[in-house]
Amino acid sequence: MRSAAIPVLDGRGALAAMVACQIGLHACAQGVRLAAPLGVLALGRSAWSVGLVMTMFAVFPALLALPAGRLADRRGYHLPVRIAACCALAGTLLAAASHSLWALCAAAALSGAGSGCGMIAIQRSASRLATSEAGRLRVFSWIALAPAVAGLFGPMLAGVLIDHAGFSSAFLALALLPAATLLAAQAVPAETPRAAASPNQGRASSWDLLRLAPFRRLLLLSWLVSVSWDVHGFALPLLGVERAMSASALGAVLAAYAVASMLVRLAIPLVAGRISGNTLLAGALLLACAVFGAYPLLHNAWAMAACAAMLGVALGVVQPAILASLHDVAPPGRHGEALALRSMAIHSSMAAMPLLFGALGAAAGAAALFWMMSAALGAGSIQARRLRPRAA
Template sequence: MPWRTALSAQAVLSQAAWVGVRLMIGYRALALGADPVFLGLLASTFALPALLVALPAGRISDRRGGTGMAFIGLISAAAGTAMLFAVPGLPFLLVASAFIGLGNLLVMVGQQTFVAHVSAKGSTEGAFGTLTAAASIGQLIGPPAATVAASLGTGGGAAPDTTLGLLVCLGFTLLGAPAYFFLRRTDGALRRKRHTVNTQPAKIGGVLKTPGMWRSLAVSGAVLVTVDLMYAFVPVWATEQNIDATAVGVLLALRAAVSVLSRLGLMRLIARFGRKALLLVSIAAAAAGLLALPLTGLYGAVAVMVGLGLGLGIPQPLTMAWVTSLTHANHHGAALGLRLTVNRFAQISLPVAMGAAAAPLGVLGIFWANAALLIGAIVVVAGSDAGPGGGTSAVDPADGS
């Protein structure tokens, strides 16, 4: 099996499980009486343990390869999902979500490091576009699969049966694990080739001081927080609008479908408009969607999800390529681990703050605060050199990064 096929299948399944679990945990928390502050805390716990692990995981992936790291992450995420069947109650939701978040972090570090290493001589935007397009297909599959299964178990009631939805997500996670056995040979060959070059281990202080690095990290964090908050708070918006769980799954699937389409044509868009222009336009589309969502009903949300699909689909592969373009090929895992650490820090701090803001303002406060965050990201991009090849002084020219 070619590595692209194996990696894409793993990314589809792992992301389907991830977003489905996020949605089901949100509904379970609401059924147990959670308020917006608790939902913000729940979103943060997905990120908390990973904040401490991303950097060492990136360094280990540089040395040992990313495929094994992704395999360990899938097993960890499966174990965390299984925990949700063991003990009821809101406090245990926080423990299980932290474990699942740790597993997802290891999967992402492993997959992204593998892609960065295998594409070191080619187009990183195209390779990351393939990975993130596969992830978006998973995001397209996960919400409807989980919500339809949950709706089938309601027995005519309004609240979804989250146990059935979580079983579907657990199945996705376990199905993604065997791809490791198809990827490890390619990863091993890449690792042996990299180790023929004597390169010092990456120092995080040096990576942070790379020109342009902080800008790429800030933009990446703002976009990823938006994805997290959307999955955490769209159920709250839907509940206020009397929109059922199946419709929510369809809306989130539409958002993912638009992201898939935008990523499949990414190389042509970059060639025509450039990385910086794409970042500016796509993030602006996401900000506009967040401003509009609290004021719309079901049909208006369709247009909002199209905007969010563009705004959350295009920036992620571009910021991954932006980060790796600033670093040596042997340090891509460390740089991507740093990117994920910054992302996780944002995921921990911002949802709690926005959840507190939502107490008096409701979901309008959450989505509008998130839109303001994206407008700040637009300002950062506007002042940067984010075009292909920009700010690459730290890169070994022989790497072709």
Template sequence: MPEFRHRHAVLLAHAAGTQIVTFVLRPTMSYRAIELDVPPAWLGVLGASFALAPLLLALPAGHAADRYGERRMAVAGALFLTAAAIAFTTIGHTVAGLVAAGILLGTGHLGSVIAQQALVANTTERGRHDTAFGHYTFAASLGQAAGPLLIAAFGGQAAIPDTGSIFAASCGLSLLLLALSALLPNHPTGRAEADGGDLRALLRLPGLAHALLTSCVVLAAVDITLAYLPALGAELGLTASAVGLLLTLRGLASMTSRFFLGRLARAVGRRRLLVVSTLGAAAGMLLTPVPMPLWLLAALLVVVGFGLGVGQPLTMSWLAESAPEGMRGRAMSLRLVGNRTGQLFIPGAAGLMAAGLGTGGVLFVTAITLGWAGIAARRLPVDP
């Protein structure tokens, strides 16, 4: 038991550390681009450089995690994150250098996340995946919240922080993550077992399409909320501090639902919890653009955040228990491909469809899409 707790603590620390490094470097990359007077259109290119690796390399990375073990994949991911931090420091004074560093960052993040999710899937007893993935995503959310604090520490009252110092500090953080990677356990399946599996076996899993759909729509809804809530606040006359409070409440609500996910799933049932939470988030987002008192808007954002926090860990848990032995790394990577595809296309599609309706229209379309995903989740098997 003490050894299990030690390994569990190392895994959670690794998950939080990966997100800290990523959520320090990604915004700082944008600040550096602003320093270089990069045209706004190029900011999208920089963002796409991070998403490119998961789309192209996710399935091979999942196969490698299954075959060679999670620790080796985590070490490889940390090495790429370290290389990204060094690249930002040394060649990040040009647009080409920022793009190259962004690709390294996306690759390192991919390797680390695949290793973590495969490790949770392979080392958790059947029936406890909901709790395990809830705690895992809670730690990741904690890292995502802590990362920007480093930017604030270096930024002070300036509009643009000291990007050079942040990049240098990120090198040290990446090296710490590399040390943590070496402490993770390893569960390679070997050539025979890993090669004996077939991706088509995953694609034939009952309910797979609905699980991937729900996962990618929920993640896209989180991104849209982060991007459009400040714009909605400006339309409603809210202060920047009020919008920051709303985003904080949304994030805290998501972390709460993830921390207690195991108990909620046991009390309500996994499929019912996924459906109700997704539909609840859709209903809350649908009402968000309506003018109302700030306290009521805050309560709605708590509902939205709580519901959006459930989708990711529950679909991970479902995939972990559904995937054949020796293919769980590939199952997690398949989910990641779906997520990144949704992040690339759903926000753009929502913006195009609601171009004439303003920010409220974007949130309306997102809420409808989220409701559709919640209804689709009813077709998931009750248990894998």
């Protein structure tokens, strides 16, 4: 028998507050992602030290994802988000006070953990703002817009302040972002406590979710999309160097991707309800498959920018579609755990895959990376068509 109904959050400003909270946490992490490596180099440390700091951004969110997911399922929105914001706030203040390698490592770990763990609680609670598939797709299109906005704002803020006021001022300014998250969180209504879980459900392991075939399929697709982001960011500069493209041309290509990704997330609410989430997901993966296959055949910066824009459209659609589908395939009351497993897969990939990309790129070239990713995305589009919601 199905468990007690999951409460739905209300409040006109709840979604806007959640988007603001995620922007604050994610922009802080992205700003630290720029400032911390530059701080390490300013100390005269080696490239290995830079790699150590960057690893902190992925390792700690992966380690803390499951506890964060369980906490969100038990306590709702506010406590996990407050803990996440306090972690990010502590990390940035520590880096502002002590410009040393260990402080920069701590800032990376705490801001990364704050962004990753806060995102789990935000996405879990956002699913309660809608009661239909189309509604969830609209909600998650706005939620998915937050990282894109934060990815532009956070590094820009950090870079300008580092150049004009120094590292301490930059970290202090970044500390204002999680502080703003603490304030914005107050606009999210508290959830009505749901009925206590049954004894058997309370003893269920998070790994039992992997026994659900639709969840496994969706987790694979989510990981595949994460890998495709990483491949694009890693292999595009290599391909550009092979094509003798300038740095400004490569920057324009990446900018086309970012702008298209943001615009399509603004457009998703207009088409939600007219097309199913599975069809949207399968079509987006197929478009990404075609783009990755075409990239190595192009030699003109404008053509590559057009490809990047199409990839931004495809991958910009995928994340809201995956998050909306996750609500359907996860058991009631365990959406936080499901999001946590997704976060673990993504952050573990972020920590390990660049080494594999480097080995493959050195052995086979950048074009081979694009074509292998194209084949994987094509297979993923077939899996997306087979997604089915959990049985009631």
